[in-house]
Structure formats: C-alpha cells, structure tokens
Ligand SMILES: Nc1ncnc2c1ncn2[C@@H]1O[C@H](COP(=O)(O)OP(=O)(O)O)[C@@H](O)[C@H]1O
C-alpha cells in the first residue's frame with residue numbers, strides 16, 4: 529500500500545511522535561510506502577503536490593520534539609471550489625495514494641469527511657489538539673503538555689501576585705471549550721476559573737476579589753479565551769477571511785481587566801499565554817498517547833478500515849467514523865464532576881449568587 533501522512537490545524541506537542549509511530553508500524557508490519565504531505569491539506573492543493581518520503585531513518589529521533597516535521601496549516605480550504613477539489617483528486621491519483629492518515633482536530637476531520645464525500649479520498653484520522661475538544665475522544669495528545677505549561681505559568685504568576693497584592697488574570701487558549709482553562713486552573717490553584725461554557729457574572733468576580741483583598745491580598749483568575757461576560761459577546765483577536773473557520777479568539781483577559789479594575793483597590797494585571805501553550809516538547813504522557821494513536825491508525829490502515837478516526841474512550845484506544853466527529857466539538861458538560869469539585873472547594877466559576 530502507498531500511504532500519505534499529513535498534519536492539519538494548529539500544531540501541538542506529540543505530532544512527531546504520531547508520525548514516527550504510524551510510519552514505523554506501516555513499514556514494519558505492512559511493508560508500506562509512506563510519504564509525508566507538507567502543510568496539511570495545503571500540500572495537496574497546488575499544481576504539484578508537496579511531499580517527501582517518510583523512511584524509517586526520516587522518522588527516527590523525532591519522538592520528543594515539539595511541532596511537526598511535516599508543517600501544518602489552520603486556514604487551508606481544499607473544499608473551497610470545484611477547481612481545488614479536482615486538483616486534490618488529481619494529486620492523490622498521481623501519487624497513487626491508497627489512503628491518507630490525517631492527524632488533526634475537528635477542522636481537519638471536517639475536511640477529511642468533506643474530501644471523502646466530494647472526491648472519494650480515503651482517510652484515517654488521528655485526533656490532535658491542545659484544546660481537547662474533539663468529539664468521542666476523552667484525551668487528545670498535546671493537551672497534557674499544554675496543561676503542564678499553563679500550570680507552570682500560573683505558579684509563576686502566583687509569586688508575583690502575592691508580592692504586589694494584585695489580582696492577576698491568566699488567559700489560556702482552548703477556543704470554545706474550557707478544558708485547558710479548567711485543568712490548568714485547578715492544577716495551578718486559581719481562585720477563579722472562567723470558562724466558555726459558563727457566561728460569567730462580573731459582580732460574582734468582584735465579590736471574590738474584594739473579599740480576598742481583606743485577607744489573602746491577592747487573587748489568581750484563570751480564564752479560557754472563549755469565555756465571555758453574561759450579556760456580552762466573544763472577544764475576537766482576528767478574522768482570517770480565507771479560512772473555513774475564520775475566527776481567532778484572544779484578549780478576553782484584557783477585557784476582564786478593564787471591567788474589573790474600577791471596582792478594586794488592588795491593581796489588576798493580565799497575562800495572555802498564547803502560543804507558548806502549543807510549543808515545546810511533549811510530556812511523557814503525550815509521547816505514549818501519541819505513539820499509541822499512531823500505532824492504532826496503522827492498524828486501521830492495514831485492515832482497510834478507512835473513514836475512521838482513532839479515539840480514547842473510557843481509557844481504551846478504539847475508533848469511530850470520521851463522519852460522526854466532523855463538524856462537532858466536545859465542550860465541558862455542565863454536570864461534569866470537575867465543576868462540582870471546583871465549586872465544593874471554593875473555586876469561583878463566575879456564577880451569579882442565587
Ligand atoms: N468547520 C470546518 N469545516 C471544514 N474545514 C474546517 C472547519 N474548521 C476548520 N477547517 C479547516 O480545517 C483545517 C484545520 O483547522 P483547525 O480547526 O484550525 O484545526 P483542527 O484540525 O486542529 O481543528 C484548516 O485547513 C481549516 O481551514
């Protein structure tokens with residue numbers, strides 16, 4: 529078999545570990561020819577496909593390295609026109625690809641599903657994202673590393689908050705899902721955690737900060753970029769016009785600071801963690817998970833089970849139809865035990881007093 533491998537969407541620690549595991553499994557178990565496609569689906573959209581052979585040697589020594597040796601794109605749109613679709617189809621045929629292993633998030637799975645329907649391109653999906661928002665998958669690799677990075681940042685913020693008796697706001701990524709803010713907030717001992725799933729009440733936050741001004745004299749707020757004040761709109765950093773999912777969030781930490789400062793004696797400061805959360809070497813947990821995912825993707829390829837995405841459900845590696853996860857997102861259920869736990873130990877989730 530001839531198998532293409534690509535990485536799509538925002539990069540994330542552990543991508544190289546998947547590329548290595550899927551390639552080595554396909555070579556050693558199936559004597560497959562494996563080729564890497566550059567910059568996600570973008571590498572198949574030009575007049576000449578941008579590809580390179582993935583040999584055993586090519587993928588050796590990359591397990592622990594962050595980012596992706598293949599490059600990626602989070603704005604490419606192969607579905608944008610009939611001409612682009614025809615170009616992708618002809619490139620796949622010219623390369624003689626039987627199947628493409630697409631390592632990406634919800635956006636990449638939507639494209640894989642769209643291309644299967646439009647031009648019959650066969651895909652096997654591997655879920656990746658620091659946002660942990662892929663449907664039917666309880667843990668995507670990259671998330672553990674991002675939580676560790678954000679937690680470390682919160683720890684550092686706490687010592688300077690304490691010295692200056694300040695209210696410190698730390699903004700995490702995560703798009704419209706609050707997993708990263710919630711887990712980093714709990715691990716980093718945030719006093720207030722604000723999530724996209726729960727619109728926050730400004731007065732509830734003011735009350736906690738004012739009470740802490742009297743006693744502890746500093747407050748740590750962890751806020752997900754997709755959170756918003758009740759009755760207000762999302763904070764958009766920029767809009768990428770040509771992207772199928774054009775909105776990039778970011779900056780709500782600054783918005784909250786402006787709203788909060790007039791009510792408090794303490795100074796308020798904001799740190800937006802940004803892309804530092806996506807960079808760096810994967811944690812051991814993510815290296816193992818990514819290797820398991822890559823290995824399982826190879827098993828799907830070798831057994832001809834195309835159109836499926838690898839998953840982790842109740843601790844077990846398995847797979848679901850890509851069509852089932854395309855165009856869906858996994859957000860925090862309001863009955864999630866971590867939310868109940870947070871409330872019970874006195875963490876404010878920005879909910880209005882009843
Ligand atoms: N809803 C969607 N439908 C189709 N394509 C999408 C959608 N959202 C994003 N994309 C495209 O999918 C690719 C990956 O998008 P992105 O959402 O950034 O990453 P991820 O795959 O990690 O979710 C990009 O090329 C993007 O343009």
Ligand SMILES: O=P(O)(O)OC[C@H]1O[C@](O)(COP(=O)(O)O)[C@@H](O)[C@@H]1O
Pocket residue numbers: 537538539602633634635656657658659701702703753776777806
């Ligand atoms: O790199 P960009 O274009 O600013 O995108 C930022 C977005 O990408 C992410 O880091 C990862 O999202 P995806 O997994 O969907 O690619 C989000 O948390 C963030 O909102």
Ligand SMILES: [Mg+2]
Pocket residue numbers: 537633634635657659
């Ligand atoms: Mg996504």
